[in-house]
Amino acid sequence: MPRYTRIAMLFHWLVALMIIGAFTMGLVMTEMPGITPTKLKFYSWHKWAGVTILALAALRLLWRLTHPAPPYPSTMPGWQQRTANALHALLYVLMFAxxxxxxxxxxxxxxxxxxxxxxxxxxxxxxxxxxxxxxRTVHYWLNMTLAACVAIHVAAALKHQFIDRDGVLKRMLPLA
Incomplete structure (x- = not known):
């Protein structure tokens, strides 16, 4: 089965980890009472992570535009392929938004x-x-939408790995 390039895998996993980290920091820092040095550090780290994610998302998009994704397995129904493509497009929009x-x-x-x-x-x-x-409200709801999309993306990858056993997840695993 064709796989993503090593660079695409690097962008995918690096951005994924950064999004999870920034999201977690955002949840933690907004629950901290008052204005403390620790809270201010979290806000700074959260902003730095956001800028880094934005830059990596731009590089990732440029790579993706010049290196198309490998094809889905022929056994994957068309509606699943269209849904996956729509979810990937939404994830890219949210990585910027x-x-x-x-x-x-x-x-x-x-x-x-x-x-x-x-x-x-x-x-x-x-x-x-x-x-x-x-x-503030827009940022919050965009984050919640991103979290939901990531959860759907992970659930779909796990479904393909453990139920369909069609190799879709292995396309993005560097050690597979």
Missing amino acids: VPLSGYFYTLAAGFPVVYFGLFELPVLIGPDQELKAVL
Whole structure:
């Protein structure tokens, strides 16, 4: 069975781990009471992860556009192939939308994004409390949508591995 390239696998697993880490950090930091040095560190790390995810997603998309995905097995029904393609497209959209919504939410809150404490990203909008409230909600729901899509993606991969036994998961496993 044809497989993804090693670079595609690297992008896939690196971005997946970063998304899980950023999502977990977001849940933890928003539950921390008050403003503490630890909470501020989590916010900084969360923003750095978001910027990194955005950059990796751009590189991943460029790689994908120049290196198409291997074909699905001929035994996979057409509706499953179309559903998988739609879910992958939505995952790509969310890999961009989630960090961008967080970036604009941070700017609307009146805080710059300083990548690793070294490089300030452009301030494209000024502080705006009404926009901040909207972007906070948008960022939250985009994250929840991403989490649901990731869960569906993982469930589908496991179904293909353990029920269908059709090799779909092995296409993305580096050691398979």
